[in-house]
Amino acid sequence: MRKDVRILLVGEPNVGKTSLIMTLVSEEFPAVVPYRAEEITIPADVTPERVPTHIVDYSEAEQTDEQLYQEISKANVICIVYSVNNKKSIEKVTSHWIPLINERTDKDSRVPLILVGNKSDLVEHSSMETVLPIMNKYTEIETCVECSAKNLKNISELFYYAQKAVLHPTGPLYCPEKKEMRSACIRALTRIFKVSDLDNDGILNDHELTFFQRTCFNTPLAPQALEDVKNVVRKNLTDGVHDNGLTLKGFLFLHTLFIQRGRHETTWAVLRRFGYDDDLELHQDYLFPLLKIPPDCTTELNHNAYLFLQSVFDKHDKDRDNALCPEELMDLFDVFPYVPWGLDVNSTVCTNDQGWITYQGYLSQWTLTTYLDVQRCLEYLGYLGYSIIAEQESQASAIAVTRDKKHDLQKKQTQRNVFRCHVFGITGSGKTGFLQGFLGRNLVRQRTIKEEHKSYYAISTAHVYGQEKYLLLHEIFPDFDVLSETELSCDIVCLIYDVSNPCSFEYCARIFKQYFMDSKTPCMLIAAKSDLPETKQQYCMTPLEFCRKHKMPPPQTYTCNTAAAPSKDIFIKLTTMAVYPHITHADLKSSMFWLRASVGATVCAMLGFAMYRALLKPR
Ligand code: GDP
Ligand code: MG
Numbered sequence: 001m002r003k004d005v006r007i008l009l010v011g012e013p014n015v016g017k018t019s020l021i022m023t024l025v026s027e028e029f030p031a032v033v034p035y036r037a038e039e040i041t042i043p044a045d046v047t048p049e050r051v052p053t054h055i056v057d058y059s060e061a062e063q064t065d066e067q068l069y070q071e072i073s074k075a076n077v078i079c080i081v082y083s084v085n086n087k088k089s090i091e092k093v094t095s096h097w098i099p100l101i102n103e104r105t106d107k108d109s110r111v112p113l114i115l116v117g118n119k120s121d122l123v124e125h126s127s128m129e130t131v132l133p134i135m136n137k138y139t140e141i142e143t144c145v146e147c148s149a150k151n152l153k154n155i156s157e158l159f160y161y162a163q164k165a166v167l168h169p170t171g172p173l174y175c176p177e178k179k180e181m182r183s184a185c186i187r188a189l190t191r192i193f194k195v196s197d198l199d200n201d202g203i204l205n206d207h208e209l210t211f212f213q214r215t216c217f218n219t220p221l222a223p224q225a226l227e228d229v230k231n232v233v234r235k236n237l238t239d240g241v242h243d244n245g246l247t248l249k250g251f252l253f254l255h256t257l258f259i260q261r262g263r264h265e266t267t268w269a270v271l272r273r274f275g276y277d278d279d280l281e282l283h284q285d286y287l288f289p290l291l292k293i294p295p296d297c298t299t300e301l302n303h304n305a306y307l308f309l310q311s312v313f314d315k316h317d318k319d320r321d322n323a324l325c326p327e328e329l330m331d332l333f334d335v336f337p338y339v340p341w342g343l344d345v346n347s348t349v350c351t352n353d354q355g356w357i358t359y360q361g362y363l364s365q366w367t368l369t370t371y372l373d374v375q376r377c378l379e380y381l382g383y384l385g386y387s388i389i390a391e392q393e394s395q396a397s398a399i400a401v402t403r404d405k406k407h408d409l410q411k412k413q414t415q416r417n418v419f420r421c422h423v424f425g426i427t428g429s430g431k432t433g434f435l436q437g438f439l440g441r442n443l444v445r446q447r448t449i450k451e452e453h454k455s456y457y458a459i460s461t462a463h464v465y466g467q468e469k470y471l472l473l474h475e476i477f478p479d480f481d482v483l484s485e486t487e488l489s490c491d492i493v494c495l496i497y498d499v500s501n502p503c504s505f506e507y508c509a510r511i512f513k514q515y516f517m518d519s520k521t522p523c524m525l526i527a528a529k530s531d532l533p534e535t536k537q538q539y540c541m542t543p544l545e546f547c548r549k550h551k552m553p554p555p556q557t558y559t560c561n562t563a564a565a566p567s568k569d570i571f572i573k574l575t576t577m578a579v580y581p582h583i584t585h586a587d588l589k590s591s592m593f594w595l596r597a598s599v600g601a602t603v604c605a606m607l608g609f610a611m612y613r614a615l616l617k618p619r
Pocket of ligand 2: 034036058
């Protein structure tokens with residue numbers, strides 16, 4: 001909202017401009033006034049909308065045309081004052097004042113005008129009949145008001161309307177010619193409705209309406225008021241209320257009614273609460289709250305954020321099959337201005353047999369976005385109304401910024417939950433197969449993925465000592481000279497060679513020696529396509545000898561050419577190494593270590609089973 005409001009009063013001499021201002025300030029009608037009142041500033045706390053307000057007078061006798069034009073261009077709202085007992089002063093509104101103002105303001109950013117009929121104490125009849133046609137002709141006229149400086153009638157109202165015209169303009173909300181809401185306003189309110197419809201049944205029930213009322217206006221809605229609102233809608237619309245709740249149609253109707261009755265500050269309050277600016281776009285400050293990320297720290301979602309995302313998933317998984325079919329996903333994205341996920345997402349995370357994103361895949365994708373592009377994550381959470389629904393200050397409170405990785409290494413422990421693994425290997429060595437295998441897809445299944453939907457990322461969970469961690473695999477394009485800092489910074493490195501291709505190991509050895517031999521990042525050699533006959537690698541030593549020499553764990557065989565889903569063992573190992581990088585290679589070689597690591601996973605699974613059984617027991 002604006003920081004202050006500048007109100008200018010213009011009109012013919014003697015219509016009472018100066019008297020109106022003086023009366024507002026002193027609360028009594030001054031017998032004698034100067035030609036022009038000094039500019040006054042009303043402090044924020046005594047104005048109804050709590051913004052400092054400047055009131056500026058004009059006098060033909062004291063000011064030049066040039067000075068008038070300057071004031072016009074500085075004003076946020078202009079009151080054109082006429083005297084109700086003076087026909088000529090009314091005529092001048094259209095013949096002189098409106099054209100003069102319009103010539104000096106942009107067509108797209110017209111200042112709102114208010115028609116003020118002063119000296120209502122002098123006449124019996126109202127001037128409204130004369131004024132209404134003018135109102136209809138000029139849409140920039142926000143409202144009109146009759147008042148009397150002498151009787152102190154409608155004086156504070158006049159200045160309140162002026163303030164309101166600036167702070168809560170009707171222009172962006174409503175088209176007075178068509179007498180209907182503008183499409184941008186309908187779009188914004190529709191999104192607000194969808195976000196507030198917590199169970200996604202297309203109806204705002206009493207619980208949802210109460211929550212909505214509380215978030216927007218900070219006051220509870222009395223049960224009777226709730227009924228009254230619904231009754232108003234019922235009376236005017238056949239399908240505005242359904243199952244005792246408000247439909248989208250009813251919700252939009254209600255806002256049209258607010259606006260038509262001059263209560264558009266209500267609609268503005270709702271729009272602003274949901275992040276909209278004066279142009280009905282989501283405000284940058286709302287979408288991108290400040291979040292500081294020091295170097296060497298990563299970004300993850302915290303528990304609260306996962307709970308929120310879970311509720312969003314549940315809200316859209318209408319058939320409760322634990323996956324989002326394309327229609328359900330589109331419905332989820334309905335509150336976004338564009339579809340945020342491309343089809344490559346389906347090959348980045350776990351999907352079900354139909355290729356639809358599962359609950360686990362959905363959370364993985366959010367984790368990925370948060371890790372790789374936290375600004376985008378903030379933006380997406382903003383579209384979903386995170387801060388409002390989860391009752392948080394902003395989306396920034398959804399993000400956990402991890403501590404510096406160097407610190408983790410020093411302390412030999414980490415609170416991080418997401419670990420990044422870079423996968424190297426020549427073209428055709430089986431990198432993609434490895435990534436897809438992590439998502440549970442065997443070779444047959446992988447062949448159904450279209451070229452244009454392929455992804456260089458794969459993310460899913462793996463259990464380490466019973467704790468669920470995310471492992472983010474990133475396939476690095478084998479382009480030698482251009483390995484950048486980002487391509488090298490990760491928690492663990494996978495070097496993949498193809499056991500059936502004698503020329504594939506040499507690349508792994510080269511990458512290792514060039515980039516990772518002296519780094520602290522743990523490396524693992526993967527002997528991919530282990531279902532095929534092994535051939536001797538063209539290198540001065542065998543892969544096993546290479547590993548021994550460089551104190552790496554021995555090559556790990558891997559195949560995704562399986563009947564069922566490929567084994568996950570290797571990914572548990574990788575995650576374990578990423579979580580505990582300080583563990584020595586000797587430890588890693590010991591079978592006890594792996595046993596303990598995988599026992600952790602089993603214990604967790606058993607615990608889950610025990611809890612499940614406990615739930616089944618009759619109460
Ligand atoms: P300005 O030239 O537009 O600033 O008009 P002034 O404020 O100087 O007022 C012109 C004359 O109209 C003065 O004699 C005021 O006392 C008188 N006047 C202003 N407002 C009212 C009103 O509401 N009722 C009546 N009866 N007289 C008014
Ligand atoms: Mg004056």
